[in-house]
Amino acid sequence: MIPSSDFNKLKAEIADQFPQLSKRLKQVAEFALSNPNDMALETIAIIARKAEVQPSTLIRFAKFFGYDGFTEMQRIFKGRLASQSDYKARIKAFAPEGENPTGLYDDFFEGSISSLEELRNQLDPETLNQAIEQLKNADTVYLAGYRRAFPVAAYFQYAFSHLDKKVVLLHGLGGMLEEQARVMSQSDVLLAISFREHSEEVISLVKSAGEKEVPVIAVTDSGLGPIASKASICLEVKDAKVQGFRSLSATMCLALILVVGLGKESLE
Amino acid sequence: MIPSSDFNKLKAEIADQFPQLSKRLKQVAEFALSNPNDMALETIAIIARKAEVQPSTLIRFAKFFGYDGFTEMQRIFKGRLASQSDYKARIKAFAPEGENPTGLYDDFFEGSISSLEELRNQLDPETLNQAIEQLKNADTVYLAGYRRAFPVAAYFQYAFSHLDKKVVLLHGLGGMLEEQARVMSQSDVLLAISFREHSEEVISLVKSAGEKEVPVIAVTDSGLGPIASKASICLEVKDAKVQGFRSLSATMCLALILVVGLGKESLE
DNA sequence: CTTTATTTAGAATATATTTTCCTTTTTTTA
DNA sequence: TAAAAAAAGGAAAATATATTCTAAATAAAG
Numbered sequence: 263m264i265p266s267s268d269f270n271k272l273k274a275e276i277a278d279q280f281p282q283l284s285k286r287l288k289q290v291a292e293f294a295l296s297n298p299n300d301m302a303l304e305t306i307a308i309i310a311r312k313a314e315v316q317p318s319t320l321i322r323f324a325k326f327f328g329y330d331g332f333t334e335m336q337r338i339f340k341g342r343l344a345s346q347s348d349y350k351a352r353i354k355a356f357a358p359e360g361e362n363p364t365g366l367y368d369d370f371f372e373g374s375i376s377s378l379e380e381l382r383n384q385l386d387p388e389t390l391n392q393a394i395e396q397l398k399n400a401d402t403v404y405l406a407g408y409r410r411a412f413p414v415a416a417y418f419q420y421a422f423s424h425l426d427k428k429v430v431l432l433h434g435l436g437g438m439l440e441e442q443a444r445v446m447s448q449s450d451v452l453l454a455i456s457f458r459e460h461s462e463e464v465i466s467l468v469k470s471a472g473e474k475e476v477p478v479i480a481v482t483d484s485g486l487g488p489i490a491s492k493a494s495i496c497l498e499v500k501d502a503k504v505q506g507f508r509s510l511s512a513t514m515c516l517a518l519i520l521v522v523g524l525g526k527e528s529l530e
Numbered sequence: 531m532i533p534s535s536d537f538n539k540l541k542a543e544i545a546d547q548f549p550q551l552s553k554r555l556k557q558v559a560e561f562a563l564s565n566p567n568d569m570a571l572e573t574i575a576i577i578a579r580k581a582e583v584q585p586s587t588l589i590r591f592a593k594f595f596g597y598d599g600f601t602e603m604q605r606i607f608k609g610r611l612a613s614q615s616d617y618k619a620r621i622k623a624f625a626p627e628g629e630n631p632t633g634l635y636d637d638f639f640e641g642s643i644s645s646l647e648e649l650r651n652q653l654d655p656e657t658l659n660q661a662i663e664q665l666k667n668a669d670t671v672y673l674a675g676y677r678r679a680f681p682v683a684a685y686f687q688y689a690f691s692h693l694d695k696k697v698v699l700l701h702g703l704g705g706m707l708e709e710q711a712r713v714m715s716q717s718d719v720l721l722a723i724s725f726r727e728h729s730e731e732v733i734s735l736v737k738s739a740g741e742k743e744v745p746v747i748a749v750t751d752s753g754l755g756p757i758a759s760k761a762s763i764c765l766e767v768k769d770a771k772v773q774g775f776r777s778l779s780a781t782m783c784l785a786l787i788l789v790v791g792l793g794k795e796s797l798e
Numbered sequence: 799c800t801t802t803a804t805t806t807a808g809a810a811t812a813t814a815t816t817t818t819c820c821t822t823t824t825t826t827t828a
Numbered sequence: 829t830a831a832a833a834a835a836a837g838g839a840a841a842a843t844a845t846a847t848t849c850t851a852a853a854t855a856a857a858g
Contacts, residue, residue: 273753280754284836285823291754296768302571303608305814316838321816331816333845340571343611347567367658367787371650374783375643382639390635410688413681413782420678421775435703505793507689509786511779514681515642518777519635525773552804573846584806589848599848601813 265328265335269298269342272335275327283326286315290323294339302339306332370509373502377512381499385516393479393495394523400451400477402428404443406467407455414455414481414513421521425528434463443467446476455481455513456489468492481516533596533603537566537610540603543595551594554583558591562607570607574600638777641770645780649767653784661747661763662791668719668745670696672711674735675723682723682749682781689789693796702731711735714744723749723781724757736760749784 266272276291283291293313294301300309310317324335397403403422407415415431422429432442446452452471456464465488471478472492480493483500490496499516501508534540544559551559561581562569568577578585592603665671671690675683683699690697700710714720720739724732733756739746740760748761751768758764767784769776 277753277758281759286837292752295753299612303612344567344571347611366655367650367653370783370787371646374646378639378642385635387634412688413685416684417681417778420680504786505790507786507789510685510782511642514778514782515638518772518775519638521775522773554805575846
């Protein structure tokens with residue numbers, strides 16, 4: 263058997279053989295592909311510890327893929343690092359600013375990153391703490407989010423239920439949105455995610471929550487308008503827009519902050 | 531004497547001390563600065579041969595700059611290579627700690643930003659174009675995503691339908707997942723979003739798509755495992771994990787890229 | 799020419815890798 | 829379902845390799 267001679271080939275080979283690997287070798291495969299730097303730079307003993315396997319397992323892994331020993335396979339990982347850094351140096355040398363060939367999608371990344379940075383700058387910890395506190399105290403969290411906001415509501419449902427928080431996604435399936443929402447009480451919280459143009463559903467939900475004195479936490483892209491004004495707590499987040507479409511990167515990060523914040527609070 | 535703790539400091543220190551070095555140490559200094567990769571990746575014996583000095587000279591060199599031994603100095607060179615693809619460290623270096631009021635949440639932002647940077651680095655334009663092409667040619671796009679991946683599938687549904695792309699979200703409502711999926715044909719595409727541990731639903735959907743020769747595009751966090759191996763195209767994305775929870779920031783950015791890519795293609 | 803600093807070669811030490819053997823787990827067959 | 833066989837995994841000894849130290853040799857400076 264001829265062992266792979268460069269990183270991409272090895273990667274393909276590992277992916278290919280993966281189903282046939284034993285439990286520990288699978289563990290190594292996963293570690294190797296997600297920590298190629300460690301594979302290149304650390305000693306077998308340290309890698310073994312990080313991957314939570316025996317050193318000998320790493321050697322078995324290398325031999326499985328046709329190498330003489332671990333050292334020989336490690337060369338592939340070293341080669342990857344070396345060529346990667348050479349490549350970077352070349353780009354830097356010849357294309358001074360942002361003119362690299364991989365820049366086709368830079369707009370997307372830069373947009374997402376800058377929306378994250380903006381969120382970081384404007385997020386008010388006090389407001390956030392209040393929101394977390396209110397979520398913690400709520401008996402049940404009701405989630406409203408439609409159109410672009412629906413995936414966010416769905417994420418909250420997933421995450422909150424993993425925290426054993428009682429949660430209801432107001433999806434309006436079967437035209438029974440009102441019926442679903444009717445049982446909200448003052449000891450609950452309505453978490454409404456909505457971006458302009460706000461959907462009718464969310465506006466009326468927030469309104470009726472207000473009438474019943476159910477606290478409302480809003481996640482929205484504008485501090486103005488019907489949602490923010492009726493909410494008891496308003497968290498603002500603006501996702502980057504590229505070619506007419508907005509991502510949800512920043513909103514998802516905010517969601518994660520709320521989730522982890524709630525998780526921490528609940529433990530105490 | 532306190533030895534330099536990162537590559538740039540060491541570089542400056544070497545340049546600084548250069549005139550006072552002996553002949554052989556100068557030779558090492560020049561080699562080290564022009565072959566930092568070798569310094570990081572090779573053994574002392576090989577480096578010595580390449581630099582045309584004795585191994586012990588390298589040790590004297592390391593000691594001259596305050597390190598305990600060669601190994602300790604080599605860590606600096608290794609760190610340089612590792613940090614080129616480790617954006618967490620880089621971001622931390624540029625944004626001084628705790629200077630903004632939300633410093634508490636830096637982990638989240640750093641995590642999200644670094645996962646975006648990693649995506650930027652690893653995303654293969656060729657694969658991406660194939661995926662867009664396949665989506666464009668598909669009659670109908672079927673979406674499969676469960677648990678954490680469900681919000682992503684829901685986002686695709688929202689976005690694709692805004693592009694007037696025929697799309698079906700395989701939600702399995704009413705226990706009719708199989709019935710929903712049965713109508714997929716070779717002229718369609720199954721877009722499967724799945725992260726470990728992959729849900730049963732998605733595994734069996736991908737499998738049955740394969741049997742019917744329906745093309746499968748996978749969006750996943752590992753090139754290994756049942757999803758990636760059965761997919762015709764595999765897009766890898768790894769979201770940052772904070773305190774046990776993963777966000778979807780990077781995945782949402784990838785989704786946006788696909789959406790906008792498809793939007794552009796369809797116009798032409 | 800003597801003294802001091804630097805360099806070299808090789809010995810000693812330390813560390814890393816590999817192999818071996820035994821235990822555990824998994825699979826196959828009765 | 830149980831027993832036997834096969835495969836995989838783990839611990840540790842053995843081997844190989846790398847690093848560091850030492851002492852002799854060379855070069856540089858006074």
